[in-house]
Amino acid sequence: MARATTTRRKIITTAAAWAIGFTIFFPILWTILTSFKTEAQAISDPPVFLFFDWTLENYAVVQERSNYMRFLWNSVIIAGGSTVLGVLIAVPAAWSMAFVPSRRTKDILLWMLSTKMLPAVGVLYPIYLICIELGLLDSRIALVVILMLINLPIIVWMLYTYFKEIPGEILEAARMDGASLKEEILYVLTPMAIPGIASTLLLNFILAWNEAFWTLNLTAAKAAPLTAFIASYSSPEGLFYAKLSAASTMAIAPILILGWFSQKQLVRGLTFGAVK
Amino acid sequence: MATKASRSAARMMMAPAVILLLGWMLIPLVLTLFFSFKKFLPLRGDRWENGLEWVGFENYVRFVSSSAFWPSVITTLIIVGGVLVITVCLGILLAMLLDQPMWGQGIVRILVIAPFFVMPTVSALVWKNMFMDANNGLFSHLWRLFGAEPVSWLSEASLPSIILIVSWQWLPFATLILLTAIQSLDSEQLEAAEMDGASPLARFGHIVLPHLSRAVTIVILIQTIFLLSVFAEIFVTTGGAFGSRTLTYLIFQRVLESQNVGLGSAGGVYAIILANIVAIFLMRIVGKNLDT
Amino acid sequence: MGKIELKQVTKRFGDAEVIPPLDLTIHDGEFTVFVGPSGCGKSTLLRLIAGLEDITSGHIEIDGKDATTLVPAKRGLAMVFQSYALYPHMSVRKNIAFPLKMAKMDAAEIDRRVEGAASVLNLTAYLDRRPGQLSGGQRQRVAIGRAIVREPSAFLFDEPLSNLDAALRVGMRMEISELHKKLDTTMIYVTHDQVEAMTMADKIVVLQAGVIEQVGSPLELYRAPRNTFVAGFIGSPKMNLLTGPEADKHNAHTIGIRPEHIDVVQSDGVWQGTVGVAEHLGSDTFFHIHNTGLAETMTVRAIGDVSLRHGDTIHLSPRMDEFHRFDKAGLRIA
Numbered sequence: 001m002a003r004a005t006t007t008r009r010k011i012i013t014t015a016a017a018w019a020i021g022f023t024i025f026f027p028i029l030w031t032i033l034t035s036f037k038t039e040a041q042a043i044s045d046p047p048v049f050l051f052f053d054w055t056l057e058n059y060a061v062v063q064e065r066s067n068y069m070r071f072l073w074n075s076v077i078i079a080g081g082s083t084v085l086g087v088l089i090a091v092p093a094a095w096s097m098a099f100v101p102s103r104r105t106k107d108i109l110l111w112m113l114s115t116k117m118l119p120a121v122g123v124l125y126p127i128y129l130i131c132i133e134l135g136l137l138d139s140r141i142a143l144v145v146i147l148m149l150i151n152l153p154i155i156v157w158m159l160y161t162y163f164k165e166i167p168g169e170i171l172e173a174a175r176m177d178g179a180s181l182k183e184e185i186l187y188v189l190t191p192m193a194i195p196g197i198a199s200t201l202l203l204n205f206i207l208a209w210n211e212a213f214w215t216l217n218l219t220a221a222k223a224a225p226l227t228a229f230i231a232s233y234s235s236p237e238g239l240f241y242a243k244l245s246a247a248s249t250m251a252i253a254p255i256l257i258l259g260w261f262s263q264k265q266l267v268r269g270l271t272f273g274a275v276k
Numbered sequence: 277m278a279t280k281a282s283r284s285a286a287r288m289m290m291a292p293a294v295i296l297l298l299g300w301m302l303i304p305l306v307l308t309l310f311f312s313f314k315k316f317l318p319l320r321g322d323r324w325e326n327g328l329e330w331v332g333f334e335n336y337v338r339f340v341s342s343s344a345f346w347p348s349v350i351t352t353l354i355i356v357g358g359v360l361v362i363t364v365c366l367g368i369l370l371a372m373l374l375d376q377p378m379w380g381q382g383i384v385r386i387l388v389i390a391p392f393f394v395m396p397t398v399s400a401l402v403w404k405n406m407f408m409d410a411n412n413g414l415f416s417h418l419w420r421l422f423g424a425e426p427v428s429w430l431s432e433a434s435l436p437s438i439i440l441i442v443s444w445q446w447l448p449f450a451t452l453i454l455l456t457a458i459q460s461l462d463s464e465q466l467e468a469a470e471m472d473g474a475s476p477l478a479r480f481g482h483i484v485l486p487h488l489s490r491a492v493t494i495v496i497l498i499q500t501i502f503l504l505s506v507f508a509e510i511f512v513t514t515g516g517a518f519g520s521r522t523l524t525y526l527i528f529q530r531v532l533e534s535q536n537v538g539l540g541s542a543g544g545v546y547a548i549i550l551a552n553i554v555a556i557f558l559m560r561i562v563g564k565n566l567d568t
Numbered sequence: 569m570g571k572i573e574l575k576q577v578t579k580r581f582g583d584a585e586v587i588p589p590l591d592l593t594i595h596d597g598e599f600t601v602f603v604g605p606s607g608c609g610k611s612t613l614l615r616l617i618a619g620l621e622d623i624t625s626g627h628i629e630i631d632g633k634d635a636t637t638l639v640p641a642k643r644g645l646a647m648v649f650q651s652y653a654l655y656p657h658m659s660v661r662k663n664i665a666f667p668l669k670m671a672k673m674d675a676a677e678i679d680r681r682v683e684g685a686a687s688v689l690n691l692t693a694y695l696d697r698r699p700g701q702l703s704g705g706q707r708q709r710v711a712i713g714r715a716i717v718r719e720p721s722a723f724l725f726d727e728p729l730s731n732l733d734a735a736l737r738v739g740m741r742m743e744i745s746e747l748h749k750k751l752d753t754t755m756i757y758v759t760h761d762q763v764e765a766m767t768m769a770d771k772i773v774v775l776q777a778g779v780i781e782q783v784g785s786p787l788e789l790y791r792a793p794r795n796t797f798v799a800g801f802i803g804s805p806k807m808n809l810l811t812g813p814e815a816d817k818h819n820a821h822t823i824g825i826r827p828e829h830i831d832v833v834q835s836d837g838v839w840q841g842t843v844g845v846a847e848h849l850g851s852d853t854f855f856h857i858h859n860t861g862l863a864e865t866m867t868v869r870a871i872g873d874v875s876l877r878h879g880d881t882i883h884l885s886p887r888m889d890e891f892h893r894f895d896k897a898g899l900r901i902a
Binding site for chain 1: 376392452552
C-alpha cells in the first residue's frame with residue numbers, strides 16, 4: 001500500500017526533481033536555443049535566453065557548407081543496418097541460450113560480453129588494414145559489419161534476458177502443435193518478445209548512431225556519418241557557437257525525436273534488460 | 277526441454293553469433309600480436325606484403341619505457357574510476373528522488389535521460405566550446421558575474437572537466453537502472469523494517485542498498501566496458517594534451533598519428549591485457565550476480 | 569486409435585536416474601492417470617511420451633509403430649499444460665487454429681473445426697478475445713480446445729487443474745471426464761491429487777521415485793493396495809498403518825485399516841484413545857485420535873455429526889475383515 005504523502009512534501013520533491021532534471025537537460029536546451037541566435041548573440045555577455053531575434057540562418061549555412069542529408073543518410077544506413085543485422089543473428093543464439101541452456105551457456109554469454117572489453121584501439125590497425133585490403137575503407141558495408149560485431153554481445157544479452165521471461169511451456173506447446181523450429185520462432189517466440197525486441201533494436205540503434213571510434217577512424221568522405229559531420233566542427237569553426245549549435249542540433253535531433261516517441265521501449269531498453 | 281534434436285538445433289543457431297565473435301576477436305588479435313613484434317612504419321615504406329623486420333620485444337620495451345605510458349594508464353583509471361563513483365553515487369540519490377511521488381514524473385524522467393542520446397562528439401564539442409571556453413563559455417560568464425577570473429577548464433583542469441562531460445553522458449543510464457531496481461523493491465519489506473523499528477537511515481543501509489547491489493554491479497560492468505574505450509570526448513576536447521591522454525588515446529596517436537604500427541600494436545597488447553585484468557575482475561562479480 | 573506402449577524405458581539426467589527401466593501399456597480409449605507425490609517422475613514420464621524429452625534407453629510405441637525418435641509434432645499426440653501455455657498474442661480463435669495452421673490445413677476446414685471445438689467447450693462467445701481477457705477456467709478450456717481440434721490419437725494432460733480454485737476444479741474435472749466419454753480417445757493425465765485420480769481414471773498408475781508401484785482401476789487400488797506406499801497414498805483421509813504387537817496379532821509386519829472402516833462405539837471398543845482435533849463436516853466427522861497405544865495419531869471417520877469434543881475418550885471398533893496386511897518389505901500379504 002502506497003501511503004498518502006503530504007502535499008507539502010510532494011511540492012518539495014517536485015521542485016527538487018524538476019530543478020535537477022532541468023540542470024541535467026540544460027546543455028541540450030542551451031544548444032538548441034543557441035542554434036537560433038546570431039553569432040553575436042551567441043557569445044553575448046550576459047547571455048540571452050529567450051529574448052533574441054530567432055533566426056534559421058545558421059541551419060542554412062551549415063547545410064550549405066556540408067551536405068547534411070548525406071551524413072544523415074549514412075548514419076541511418078550504418079546504425080539501422082548494423083542493428084537489424086545484429087538482431088537477425090542474435091535471435092537464434094538467444095533462443096538457444098534461453099530455452100536450451102547447457103552448462104556452458106553462462107560461460108558463452110560472459111565470453112561474448114568480454115569481447116566487448118577488447119579495446120578497439122588495440123585492433124584498430126589490423127581492421128584498418130583488412131578494410132584497405134578488401135577495398136572497404138570509407139565504405140558503409142564495413143561499418144555496418146563492424147558496428148554489428150561490436151553490439152552483437154549486447155544484443156544477444158538483451159534478447160536472452162527478454163526471452164528468459166517467456167515460459168518454456170508455450171514453446172513446447174507450439175512444438176506439440178506441430179510447429180517446426182522456424183515456425184516456433186517466427187509465430188510464437190518473436191511476437192511474444194516484440195516489446196523486448198523493440199527495446200533492443202532501439203537501444204542498439206542509438207549506440208550505433210553515437211559510436212564515434214570506428215566511424216571516425218574508418219571513414220573519410222563517402223561513408224562518413226553524423227559523428228564525422230560534427231567532428232569537422234571541432235576547430236576552428238567550433239568558435240562560431242551558433243553554427244556549431246545548429247550542426248549539433250541537426251546531429252542529435254533524429255535520436256531525440258525517436259526517443260520522444262518511443263520512451264517506454266527506450267526506458268526498458270536502457271536497462272539493457274538487466275534489471276526488471 | 278532438452279531433446280537431442282533441440283540441443284543440436286541450439287548449437288546450430290548459436291553458431292553464427294559465436295563464429296562471428298570468435299573471428300572478430302581472434303583475427304585482429306593475431307594480427308596485432310604479429311605486428312607488435314615487427315618494425316612497421318608505413319610512412320617509411322614498410323609494406324606487409326614485402327615482409328616486415330622482426331624486432332622481438334623491442335616495441336614492448338619501448339612502449340613501456342616511454343614517459344607517456346604510466347601516466348596514460350593512470351589517466352585511464354582515474355577517468356573510469358571517477359565517472360563510476362560520480363554516476364553511481366549521484367545515480368542512487370537521483371533514483372531515490374525520482375521514486376518519490378511528484379507531479380510530471382514522466383517529463384522529469386525524459387529530461388534526465390536525454391544526455392544519453394547525445395552523440396559523444398556533440399556533447400564534447402558543446403561542453404568544450406559553449407560551457408568551458410575561457411572567453412565566451414557559459415562558465416566564464418558565470419565566473420565573471422561573481423567577479424572571479426574565468427578558468428580555461430580543459431587545459432587547467434583537464435581531467436575533472438573530461439570526467440564531468442563523461443559523467444553527464446552516463447548519469448542517465450545509471451539513474452535509470454537504479455530507479456528500475458528501486459521500483460522493484462517490495463514495499464512490504466520496507467514496511468516490515470519500519471515496524472521492526474528501523475530508522476530511515478537503517479532502512480536505506482540494510483534494505484535499499486543490498487537490494488540495489490545487483491543493479492550497481494550491472495551499472496559498473498556496462499559502464500566500464502564503454503568507459504575503457506572513451507575516445508571521442510578526448511579526441512574532440514584536448515586531443516590528448518594537458519595530461520588527459522588515456523591508454524586508448526596514446527595508442528591511437530602511435531598508430532594513426534605517428535604511423536608506428538609496431539609500437540602501437542605493442543601498446544594495443546598492453547591495453548588488451550589491462551582490459552582483461554579489469555574484465556576478469558568484473559566477470560567474477562557479474563557471474564555470481566547473474567544467476568540471482 | 570491410441571495405444572501407447574513403453575518398453576524398458578529409462579531416463580537419466582546426468583548421473584541421476586529419474587526413471588529406472590519401466591514397462592507400461594496404455595490401451596486405446598483408456599483414461600489413465602499417473603499419480604504420485606511431487607518429484608516422483610510422473611511429469612517426466614509424460615514428457616517422454618510427448619517427445620519433449622529424449623528417453624535414455626528403451627522404446628516407445630504409439631499404435632504399434634516405434635515412436636522413440638519421433639519429434640513431438642509427429643507423434644499425433646496433443647498436450648494440455650499446467651500453465652495452459654496459451655499464445656498470449658493470439659486470439660482464442662487463432663490459438664485453437666494454430667495446430668491446424670501448422671498442419672497446413674485449408675482455411676475453410678480450420679474454421680469448421682475451430683467453430684466445432686468452440687461450441688463443444690462453450691467458447692463461441694470468446695473466440696475473438698485474447699487469453700489475457702479470460703478467466704482461469706476459460707483459459708483451461710481454450711487449451712483443451714487447441715488439443716481436440718487436432719483429433720490426436722491421445723491427449724496428454726500435465727496437472728491441468730492445479731492452477732484453478734477448488735470449486736472450478738470440481739467442475740473442470742467433470743468436463744474432462746465428460747469429454748473423454750464423448751471422444752472416446754486415450755487420455756493420459758498427470759496429477760498429484762489422488763482425488764482427481766480416483767474420480768477420473770479408468771486406470772491409475774501410482775509412481776514413486778520413477779518406479780511404478782501399482783497399476784489398476786481405482787477400486788482395485790482402494791481394495792487391494794499392493795504395498796504400504798499405495799495403501800497410504802490412495803484414499804482420503806489416509807489409511808492408518810500400524811506396526812508392533814497389534815500387527816503381530818494378524819501375523820503381519822504392518823497392518824492397515826482405513827478411517828472409514830473403524831466404527832465409533834459407546835463403550836467396549838477394541839481400541840480406545842483421546843480425541844485430538846475433530847473436523848465436523850456435517851455429513852461426516854473426522855477424528856484425529858491420540859493415546860491409543862497403537863500409533864502416534866489415528867484417523868477415524870464417523871458418519872454424521874458425532875458430538876465428541878477435544879480431550880474426550882473415544883471407543884473404537886475396527887471391522888475385522890477390512891484389515892490390510894503387509895510383510896516386512898511393505899508388500900501385501902494375500
